[in-house]
Amino acid sequence: xxxxxxxNWINVRPGRKIVTNNxxxxxxxxxxxxxxxxxxxxxxxxxxxxxxxxxxxxxCLVTYDDANGGGVFAELTRRxxxxxxxxxxxxxxxxxxxxxxxxxxxxxxxxxxxxxxxAIVALGGGSVMDAAKVLAAASGxxxxxxxxxxxGTGGESLxxxxxxxxxxxxxxxxxxxxxxxxxxxxxxxxxxLARDTLYPEAALVDPLLTTGLPRAVTISTGLDALSHALESxxxxxxxxxxxxxxxxxxxxxxxxxxxxxxxxxxEALRTRLARASLFAGLAxxxxxxxxxxxxxYHLTLHHGVPHGIACSFSLPMVMRAVAGCDPACDAAxxxxxxxxxxxxxxxxxxxxxxxxxSPDATQHGIAARDWAALVDDALAGERGRNFIGRRxxxxxxxxx
Numbered sequence: 001x002x003x004x005x006x007x008n009w010i011n012v013r014p015g016r017k018i019v020t021n022n023x024x025x026x027x028x029x030x031x032x033x034x035x036x037x038x039x040x041x042x043x044x045x046x047x048x049x050x051x052x053x054x055x056x057x058x059x060c061l062v063t064y065d066d067a068n069g070g071g072v073f074a075e076l077t078r079r080x081x082x083x084x085x086x087x088x089x090x091x092x093x094x095x096x097x098x099x100x101x102x103x104x105x106x107x108x109x110x111x112x113x114x115x116x117x118x119a120i121v122a123l124g125g126g127s128v129m130d131a132a133k134v135l136a137a138a139s140g141x142x143x144x145x146x147x148x149x150x151x152g153t154g155g156e157s158l159x160x161x162x163x164x165x166x167x168x169x170x171x172x173x174x175x176x177x178x179x180x181x182x183x184x185x186x187x188x189x190x191x192x193l194a195r196d197t198l199y200p201e202a203a204l205v206d207p208l209l210t211t212g213l214p215r216a217v218t219i220s221t222g223l224d225a226l227s228h229a230l231e232s233x234x235x236x237x238x239x240x241x242x243x244x245x246x247x248x249x250x251x252x253x254x255x256x257x258x259x260x261x262x263x264x265x266x267e268a269l270r271t272r273l274a275r276a277s278l279f280a281g282l283a284x285x286x287x288x289x290x291x292x293x294x295x296x297y298h299l300t301l302h303h304g305v306p307h308g309i310a311c312s313f314s315l316p317m318v319m320r321a322v323a324g325c326d327p328a329c330d331a332a333x334x335x336x337x338x339x340x341x342x343x344x345x346x347x348x349x350x351x352x353x354x355x356x357x358s359p360d361a362t363q364h365g366i367a368a369r370d371w372a373a374l375v376d377d378a379l380a381g382e383r384g385r386n387f388i389g390r391r392x393x394x395x396x397x398x399x400x
Contacts, residue, residue, distance in 0.1 A: 125221065178196050
């Protein structure tokens with residue numbers, strides 16, 4: 001680097017050793033920012049404030065039909081209408097991984113609204129909130145969003161309808177992020193729709209809405225929250241605020257999720273997991289995810305592995321690959337797992353196995369011969385470039 005050249009803002013973790021004589025570089029490396037504009041309301045019963053938050057605006061309700069929602073969303077829809085009157089349009093064709101075809105149908109339904117939509121209520125898990133963000137950006141015309149995703153242009157023409165996010169799972173954190181995952185299953189590609197205008201206006205996080213979740217969904221979504229927390233720690237964009245939130249979230253998931261898996265109606269444990277998911281969302285809303293998520297997309301696209309499982313099975317091997325790479329990261333992981341990081345990674349493996357999740361990549365459809373190529377592809381992607389660990393350790397893990 002030429003010491004005489006001026007520098008732009010640099011995202012470097014506080015505490016990372018920087019080998020340079022450039023004083024300006026060193027000073028900028030200590031700069032960080034944290035921003036999240038979502039008005040968060042948390043606690044048992046906050047769902048009942050939905051009418052007040054909407055304040056009479058004409059709204060679109062985005063949620064599941066009972067075929068995809070486990071039989072509870074018809075009743076939740078009735079409660080929404082009792083709280084906020086009838087929506088001007090409802091979009092309920094939401095599947096587990098919103099893709100181009102389904103979202104195009106959703107946008108066509110949205111465009112049939114009897115009156116202009118002034119707000120969107122997203123009632124459901126991460127797929128519902130992803131779909132709501134697409135609808136907010138598309139304003140009834142999915143082709144606008146598709147062109148933006150495929151070309152990276154036209155972002156200034158996207159819509160910005162306010163979103164009220166009401167999560168019914170504990171894991172996605174999408175209620176406090178500004179992006180949506182969109183799948184093109186025909187081309188076997190994953191996109192991220194990311195705009196500051198897609199931060200929800202408000203998030204109503206009511207743990208009581210999660211009490212009916214089955215065990216498999218509870219575990220999968222809880223592991224997604226754990227992945228968000230840990231990946232925001234071993235991340236080039238980490239900062240003291242995101243790190244503090246992530247540590248609390250990771251400790252809570254590690255402690256509460258196994259207990260909740262055996263006591264699904266426990267409201268205190270549901271509250272702890274909902275809070276952990278929210279904190280993890282607030283953490284990775286500023287850092288984004290890293291390598292474990294980058295590895296997960298192949299499994300979801302090609303093998304149908306649920307997202308929470310796909311992004312969490314690799315966490316122990318990723319943790320081993322990051323240990324010793326960054327003092328601030330190591331310190332955070334020691335506060336979560338204890339002073340011995342190798343023992344901490346083993347504890348993480350045992351945690352996953354107790355929940356029925358194998359940390360062995362071959363058990364999730366990845367052939368050992370394909371591991372190196374998959375790791376390299378993941379590291380080359382946008383999320384992989386956030387990772388601060390060692391490729392060689394990841395490859396050695398699979399060869400062992």
